[in-house]
Amino acid sequence: MSRRPEPVQVVKQRRDAVLAALVAGVPYIGFLGIGFDRRGDELTGVLPFTDSLIGNPILPAIHGGVTAAFLEVTAIIELSWSLLWDEMESGRLDPAGLTPETLPRLPKTIGFTVDYLRSGLPRDAYARARVTRSGRRYASVQVEAWQDNRARPFAQANGRFVMPVHER
Amino acid sequence: MAQSQDGDGPPTLAGGLGAAGIEAARRFIERVPHGRALGITLDRVGEGWAELSMGWDARFVGDPRTGVIHGGAVSALMDTCCGTAVLSLPEAAGTATIDLRIDYMRPATPRERITARAECYHVTRSVVFVRATACDADADRPVAMATGTFTLERAAGAPA
Numbered sequence: 001m002s003r004r005p006e007p008v009q010v011v012k013q014r015r016d017a018v019l020a021a022l023v024a025g026v027p028y029i030g031f032l033g034i035g036f037d038r039r040g041d042e043l044t045g046v047l048p049f050t051d052s053l054i055g056n057p058i059l060p061a062i063h064g065g066v067t068a069a070f071l072e073v074t075a076i077i078e079l080s081w082s083l084l085w086d087e088m089e090s091g092r093l094d095p096a097g098l099t100p101e102t103l104p105r106l107p108k109t110i111g112f113t114v115d116y117l118r119s120g121l122p123r124d125a126y127a128r129a130r131v132t133r134s135g136r137r138y139a140s141v142q143v144e145a146w147q148d149n150r151a152r153p154f155a156q157a158n159g160r161f162v163m164p165v166h167e168r
Numbered sequence: 169m170a171q172s173q174d175g176d177g178p179p180t181l182a183g184g185l186g187a188a189g190i191e192a193a194r195r196f197i198e199r200v201p202h203g204r205a206l207g208i209t210l211d212r213v214g215e216g217w218a219e220l221s222m223g224w225d226a227r228f229v230g231d232p233r234t235g236v237i238h239g240g241a242v243s244a245l246m247d248t249c250c251g252t253a254v255l256s257l258p259e260a261a262g263t264a265t266i267d268l269r270i271d272y273m274r275p276a277t278p279r280e281r282i283t284a285r286a287e288c289y290h291v292t293r294s295v296v297f298v299r300a301t302a303c304d305a306d307a308d309r310p311v312a313m314a315t316g317t318f319t320l321e322r323a324a325g326a327p328a
Contacts, residue, residue: 028238031227054201055248056264063202064251064265065244072240101233109239113269 017095018088019043022080025103029073032066036077043081045074045127045145054122062120067145070127071157072112075141078129079161080106105164107139118154123147125154137163193218193256203248206241210252217287218252220245224279235278239312242302243270245284246314250298253286254318257296262321266295269315276311280304286314296320 019038023029032053037044047053047070055063084104087093093104129143144156190213197203197210197220206228212219222228222245230238247268254263276282286300300314 025232026238027227027229027232028241032240052201052205055203057199057201061264063200063244063247064268065206065240065247066202068243068247068268068270069238069240072243073238105233106231108275109272111269111271112239112243113267114243114265115267116265119264 014088014091014095018084018093018098019081021095021098021103022077022084025099026073026106028069029077032069032073034070034073041081041085043074043078043128045070045077045129047125047127047145049122049124056119059119060122062122062125064114064116064120067116067120067125067155068112068114068157070125071114071129071143071145071155072109072159074127074145075112075129075143075157075159076106076109076161078143079131079134079139079141080104082131082134083107083163107161107163110138110160110162112157112159114155114157116155118152120154121147126150135163139163193252196255197248197252200248202244206244208245208248211283213252213256216253216257216291217285218249218256219283219285220249220252221281221283223281229278231275234275236275237278237282239270239272242272242276242282242312243268245282246270246286246300246302246312247316249284249286250300250314250316250318253288253298253300254296254320257288257291257320259322259326260296260320261323261326262319263296264319266317266319270312271314272312273310276302277304277306282311283307291320293322294320 035046053066054060127145133140139161141159144153146153193213194210228241284302290297296318301310302312
C-alpha cells in the first residue's frame with residue numbers, strides 16, 4: 001500500500017503559485033521589474049535591463065543601488081522560499097488563499113554587505129542565493145549576480161536576517 | 169549617531185561648495201535615471217559630504233501589511249548619497265562603489281521622507297572611505313547606517 005505520488009502538473013502548479021504570490025506580495029520587486037525562474041527548488045532572480053536602472057549615464061552602467069536591491073530581493077525570496085518549502089510540499093500551504101495580507105511574514109534584513117566586482121552593463125542580470133545558515137531566529141544568505149558569463153559575477157553579497165515570528 | 173553628528177557635523181554651506189558647485193552637483197544627480205525613478209533629491213552638499221532624500225512611495229514598499237519601504241530602496245538612496253559625497257571632493261572626476269555595508273536598525277516610518285547624510289572620512293590616492301546615516305522624521309534614531317569604499321578617479325591635473 002504505497003501512496004501514489006501527486007501528478008507532476010499539480011506539484012508544479014502549486015510551486016509556481018506560491019512563488020508568484022511571494023513575489024507579487026512585494027511592490028518594490030515589481031517596481032524594479034524583477035522576476036524569478038524556477039527549476040525544482042532552485043530559483044534564479046532575473047532583472048531585465050531598462051533605462052531607468054542606469055546609475056552612470058556616461059558608461060552607461062546599472063546603478064549600484066539597483067544591484068544592491070536586486071541582490072537583497074533575491075536573498076530574501078530565496079530564504080522565504082526555503083522557509084515555506086516543507087509547508088508547501090505537504091499541501092498545508094494553500095496558494096489559492098495567498099494574498100499579501102495572508103502571506104507568511106518575510107524575514108527582515110539586519111544587515112547587507114555588497115562587493116561590486118565589475119560595472120553592471122546595460123544588459124539583463126541574473127542572481128542566485130544560497131542560505132548558509134537558517135536557524136530559529138537568525139539566517140545568513142550568500143548571493144551573487146552575473147550578466148553574460150555565469151563564471152564572471154559583477155556583484156556578490158552577504159545578508160543577515162532575523163526570522164519572522166510564527167503567528168499561529 | 170546623535171553623538172557623531174555633534175562631533176563632525178555638516179560644514180555650513182558657506183564653507184562648502186558654493187552656489188555654482190551645488191547647482192552642478194544637483195544637475196549631475198538629477199541626470200541619473202535611477203535617481204529620478206526613485207525621486208531622490210539633493211538637499212545639501214559641501215566638500216566631502218552630501219545630504220539626499222527620498223519621499224515615501226507605495227511602489228517602494230517591501231511589506232504591504234505595514235507600508236514599510238523595502239531595504240533595497242534605502243540601499244539605493246545610501247549608495248547615491250555616498251557617491252555624491254565622493255563627487256563633492258574637489259579632486260574627484262568620477263567614482264564607483266567598491267563595497268557597501270548597510271545595517272538596518274529599524275523600519276522606516278511609512279509615509280515619512282527618508283534623509284541620508286554621507287561623509288568622506290578618509291581619502292587616499294585612489295580610494296575614498298565613506299559613512300552614511302539615514303533617518304526619517306525622527307532624526308535621533310537612525311533607520312539605517314552604511315559604510316562603504318569608493319573608487320576615486322582624479323580630475324586631470326589634480327594633485328594625487
